[in-house]
Amino acid sequence: xxxxxxxxxxxxxxxxxxxxxxxxxxxxxxDYAPVKGTMVIRPYGYAIWERVQEILNxxxxxxxxxxxxxxxxxxxxxxxxxxxxxxxFSPELAxxxxxxxxxxxxxxxxxxxxxxxxxxxxxxxxxSWRDLPLLINQWNNAVRWEKRSYLFLxxxxxxxxxxxxxxxxxxxxIDMVLAAxxxxxxxxQEFFAVPVISGRKSTSEKFAGGKETYAIEALMPDGKALxxxxxxxxxxxxxxxxxxxxxNREGKIEYVWxxxxxxxxxxLGGLFLVHGDDHGLILPPKMAPFQVVIIPIxxxxxxxxxxxxxxxxxxxxxxxxxxxxxxxKGDNQSAGRKFNAWEVKGxxxxxxxxxxxxxxxxxxxxxxxxxxxxxIARAQLGQEILQxxxxxxxxxxxxxxxxxxxxxxxxxxxxxxxxIMQSKRGFIKAFxxxxxxxEAKIKTETKATTRCLPLDAAEEKGECIYCKKEAHHxxxxxxxx
Amino acid sequence: xxxxxxxxxxxxxxxxxxxxxxxxxxxxxxDYAPVKGTMVIRPYGYAIWERVQEILNxxxxxxxxxxxxxxxxxxxxxxxxxxxxxxxFSPELAxxxxxxxxxxxxxxxxxxxxxxxxxxxxxxxxxSWRDLPLLINQWNNAVRWEKRSYLFLxxxxxxxxxxxxxxxxxxxxIDMVLAAxxxxxxxxQEFFAVPVISGRKSTSEKFAGGKETYAIEALMPDGKALxxxxxxxxxxxxxxxxxxxxxNREGKIEYVWxxxxxxxxxxLGGLFLVHGDDHGLILPPKMAPFQVVIIPIxxxxxxxxxxxxxxxxxxxxxxxxxxxxxxxKGDNQSAGRKFNAWEVKGxxxxxxxxxxxxxxxxxxxxxxxxxxxxxIARAQLGQEILQxxxxxxxxxxxxxxxxxxxxxxxxxxxxxxxxIMQSKRGFIKAFxxxxxxxEAKIKTETKATTRCLPLDAAEEKGECIYCKKEAHHxxxxxxxx
Numbered sequence: 001x002x003x004x005x006x007x008x009x010x011x012x013x014x015x016x017x018x019x020x021x022x023x024x025x026x027x028x029x030x031d032y033a034p035v036k037g038t039m040v041i042r043p044y045g046y047a048i049w050e051r052v053q054e055i056l057n058x059x060x061x062x063x064x065x066x067x068x069x070x071x072x073x074x075x076x077x078x079x080x081x082x083x084x085x086x087x088x089f090s091p092e093l094a095x096x097x098x099x100x101x102x103x104x105x106x107x108x109x110x111x112x113x114x115x116x117x118x119x120x121x122x123x124x125x126x127x128s129w130r131d132l133p134l135l136i137n138q139w140n141n142a143v144r145w146e147k148r149s150y151l152f153l154x155x156x157x158x159x160x161x162x163x164x165x166x167x168x169x170x171x172x173x174i175d176m177v178l179a180a181x182x183x184x185x186x187x188x189q190e191f192f193a194v195p196v197i198s199g200r201k202s203t204s205e206k207f208a209g210g211k212e213t214y215a216i217e218a219l220m221p222d223g224k225a226l227x228x229x230x231x232x233x234x235x236x237x238x239x240x241x242x243x244x245x246x247x248n249r250e251g252k253i254e255y256v257w258x259x260x261x262x263x264x265x266x267x268l269g270g271l272f273l274v275h276g277d278d279h280g281l282i283l284p285p286k287m288a289p290f291q292v293v294i295i296p297i298x299x300x301x302x303x304x305x306x307x308x309x310x311x312x313x314x315x316x317x318x319x320x321x322x323x324x325x326x327x328x329k330g331d332n333q334s335a336g337r338k339f340n341a342w343e344v345k346g347x348x349x350x351x352x353x354x355x356x357x358x359x360x361x362x363x364x365x366x367x368x369x370x371x372x373x374x375x376i377a378r379a380q381l382g383q384e385i386l387q388x389x390x391x392x393x394x395x396x397x398x399x400x401x402x403x404x405x406x407x408x409x410x411x412x413x414x415x416x417x418x419x420i421m422q423s424k425r426g427f428i429k430a431f432x433x434x435x436x437x438x439e440a441k442i443k444t445e446t447k448a449t450t451r452c453l454p455l456d457a458a459e460e461k462g463e464c465i466y467c468k469k470e471a472h473h474x475x476x477x478x479x480x481x
Numbered sequence: 482x483x484x485x486x487x488x489x490x491x492x493x494x495x496x497x498x499x500x501x502x503x504x505x506x507x508x509x510x511x512d513y514a515p516v517k518g519t520m521v522i523r524p525y526g527y528a529i530w531e532r533v534q535e536i537l538n539x540x541x542x543x544x545x546x547x548x549x550x551x552x553x554x555x556x557x558x559x560x561x562x563x564x565x566x567x568x569x570f571s572p573e574l575a576x577x578x579x580x581x582x583x584x585x586x587x588x589x590x591x592x593x594x595x596x597x598x599x600x601x602x603x604x605x606x607x608x609s610w611r612d613l614p615l616l617i618n619q620w621n622n623a624v625r626w627e628k629r630s631y632l633f634l635x636x637x638x639x640x641x642x643x644x645x646x647x648x649x650x651x652x653x654x655i656d657m658v659l660a661a662x663x664x665x666x667x668x669x670q671e672f673f674a675v676p677v678i679s680g681r682k683s684t685s686e687k688f689a690g691g692k693e694t695y696a697i698e699a700l701m702p703d704g705k706a707l708x709x710x711x712x713x714x715x716x717x718x719x720x721x722x723x724x725x726x727x728x729n730r731e732g733k734i735e736y737v738w739x740x741x742x743x744x745x746x747x748x749l750g751g752l753f754l755v756h757g758d759d760h761g762l763i764l765p766p767k768m769a770p771f772q773v774v775i776i777p778i779x780x781x782x783x784x785x786x787x788x789x790x791x792x793x794x795x796x797x798x799x800x801x802x803x804x805x806x807x808x809x810k811g812d813n814q815s816a817g818r819k820f821n822a823w824e825v826k827g828x829x830x831x832x833x834x835x836x837x838x839x840x841x842x843x844x845x846x847x848x849x850x851x852x853x854x855x856x857i858a859r860a861q862l863g864q865e866i867l868q869x870x871x872x873x874x875x876x877x878x879x880x881x882x883x884x885x886x887x888x889x890x891x892x893x894x895x896x897x898x899x900x901i902m903q904s905k906r907g908f909i910k911a912f913x914x915x916x917x918x919x920e921a922k923i924k925t926e927t928k929a930t931t932r933c934l935p936l937d938a939a940e941e942k943g944e945c946i947y948c949k950k951e952a953h954h955x956x957x958x959x960x961x962x
């Protein structure tokens with residue numbers, strides 16, 4: 001095998017933040033765009049987003065959620081109808097004041113989220129319990145102004161799906177909130193191979209205007225938490241100001257019970273941060289745009305076209321088994337450069353084929369996760385690869401799960417809490433009295449915020465880690481992205 | 482069969498424009514949104530757009546076009562780099578002047594199209610002929626300010642795909658322009674069942690900043706033309722100001738040759754206008770979200786659950802054959818109301834099942850296109866429906882093709898031209914000297930514009946219909962949407 005010059009990649013083991021930006025750029029997932037805070041999602045990154053769309057569309061269909069599209073522009077007068085909502089979002093708004101060559105009387109807000117514009121329509125469409133539940137999702141772009149961008153994790157414009165539902169009863173709405181949370185958890189755990197903690201947010205961390213927010217929280221390798229997706233029980237907080245009412249089964253007029261929930265391109269940041277290593281990304285097989293890359297090793301005296309035919313046949317075999325394959329057959333880059341490029345891009349398996357492999361009817365297989373290299377007969381290849389992809393997916397999840405488990409710590413005193421936050425970070429389980437004051441002080445002093453109260457948290461008796469007053473639950477705390 | 486009250490629908494045969502708006506609203510394809518000029522695409526309409534996405538994604542993949550995502554906001558300084566481009570678009574721009582609570586120094590334009598922001602990135606990514614061709618598409622929303630909206634056909638915000646490619650040679654770029662035009666033609670003809678004229682636009686009708694524009698033009702039932710999609714040869718008009726250059730195979734620096742092409746939600750308007758009738762939409766089977774609707778006819782003394790089981794089995798049979806089925810089994814609407822609702826929504830085939838059908842193991846089938854009604858044995862159903870869907874698709878296309886053919890007229894004098902435009906409208910083929918002056922005068926006097934010069938137009942010798950000067954081609958003229 002020929003030697004090749006390595007693209008200089010920053011080391012994850014040295015500085016994860018520098019590594020992250022570097023790998024996102026070098027793997028061609030995304031790039032900085034001309035406007036501060038915005039980014040371009042390049043084809044390789046967008047293909048991963050299209051996988052997310054497939055996965056979530058499939059999940060949403062099981063409950064009868066339908067896709068639709070609502071306008072980008074919200075009149076500011078409409079946004080102001082729910083007071084807490086507009087208060088929460090106003091510092092982040094981008095506002096159109098000129099359009100069609102004229103100054104607008106009612107300026108238009110570029111949607112930061114679509115509750116207000118959607119519910120103005122829901123009020124028009126919903127009349128009777130027969131119109132419920134109304135279950136609508138949209139895939140779109142949203143804007144929340146950021147001065148500094150952090151590729152995927154924090155950008156002025158992001159892509160997402162936002163589901164918005166209306167129900168006859170609060171019970172039904174809560175079921176919906178939890179169903180969406182479970183879809184997000186499954187997407188992260190089963191597809192991203194990233195374990196999460198699912199739970200309820202504190203009052204100060206909940207969605208502006210909502211009643212209760214649930215979230216999935218993942219732990220990044222630097223011990224910081226990432227809020228990966230959220231699901232909100234809106235109660236009747238929006239249906240009242242927007243007058244989304246219906247005639248119930250008893251003939252009485254009632255306000256609907258609502259939910260909203262979203263999964264954004266931000267969540268991809270967690271996927272990239274968790275699995276990569278000093279050589280680049282490592283994509284879990286279920287998310288990888290290409291699960292296998294086939295690279296021919298050309299040599300003088302060897303007929304290129306024979307090797308290309310061999311590679312083509314292999315690619316077709318694998319595609320017939322539903323495996324996503326890239327056959328990188330071009331001859332204007334050395335094999336070494338190709339190895340490196342696909343390593344940075346995190347393709348789970350590499351197949352090398354050369355004179356020997358073609359002669360022996362074998363392939364050389366290299367696993368991205370650990371660099372393990374071995375030879376397999378072509379006849380066994382498809383089956384073998386399916387098994388390998390499956391075991392790699394499991395292995396990635398197990399590694400991340402072990403990391404998560406070993407980084408959840410109980411703190412029984414505030415000193416202990418501070419000590420952990422200054423050294424290892426990770427999640428801390430600690431009693432908290434649920435007062436916003438203690439929460440704010442802990443944040444100021446340790447940078448840690450309440451992440452969530454896990455869904456399955458038991459009621460216990462304890463003392464608030466900060467004020468020592470009575471507390472009933474151990475909440476999850478962490479420093480967050 | 483029970484009687485049912487008909488939703489009052491305006492008649493296509495009386496006023497197509499009123500009918501169109503009415504049917505778009507009543508079929509729940511779209512609705513007016515709070516901001517003038519904008520609209521909501523409701524789930525039934527959006528499902529049709531998702532079909533378009535599938536169809537075009539499949540076509541684009543055959544040529545290696547990759548999807549990506551570029552930002553919504555374009556700094557106005559960037560937009561101004563290509564003079565003709567900004568001049569063409571400036572009256573339609575929506576501009577963000579306030580963001581994050583501050584007035585912006587460089588206001589941001591909400592993309593009317595993405596040439597400028599994409600090519601600023603292309604300049605960064607393209608270095609050598611090895612980086613070419615670069616073939617990128619994005620599915621997104623774009624904004625061009627409109628004071629009055631016409632659902633789908635003219636809206637401030639629209640959804641579309643915009644493909645943007647860069648090539649080593651102009652020849653390759655022209656091949657790409659024509660390939661995209663062919664994808665659009667196939668989408669319209671094979672899927673929408675709407676025949677089109679494909680051709681080149683005149684100088685005054687071409688894309689602002691481009692070198693040449695090609696379009697597909699469809700004829701609406703009122704004799705007006707709809708420009709359904711466009712494909713532009715940009716030459717080096719953008720690569721020069723944006724410095725998108727590359728080292729060619731001889732080692733010299735050259736500017737790339739570019740194309741852009743788009744298909745928008747506007748094109749759906751043509752689909753709805755062409756096939757409908759006084760009873761509502763008629764969707765061609767290849768575009769219909771549901772190709773078949775099954776409606777159970779409940780009766781006193783009949784076990785509802787038996788009928789539902791029968792319907793469920795039918796639905797599964799059909800789905801197994803790849804047919805898109807809606808089983809409308811609810812019991813809070815009468816069968817008559819359901820017939821009407823699905824008729825307005827244009828579902829190609831309706832299956833009615835009741836006591837008799839269940840007993841005889843048959844179904845009653847009704848064709849939306851002509852109301853024809855007949856009974857078929859359940860055993861033959863799947864095969865029969867596949868054939869019916871196919872023949873309906875053909876029949877719709879043939880009808881539209883005959884209409885188109887009988888509405889293309891040659892005019893050999895300006896009097897004849899004017900007479901046609903005042904009565905039947907449709908397309909007129911007429912010699913034109915290709916001067917902008919004659920074109921503008923014809924437009925003022927007859928409301929007809931040059932639509933295109935068909936790709937296969939023969940070179941002939943003639944006199945301009947307006948100024949009598951020498952002319953080489955018969956151009957297509959029409960009044961346009």
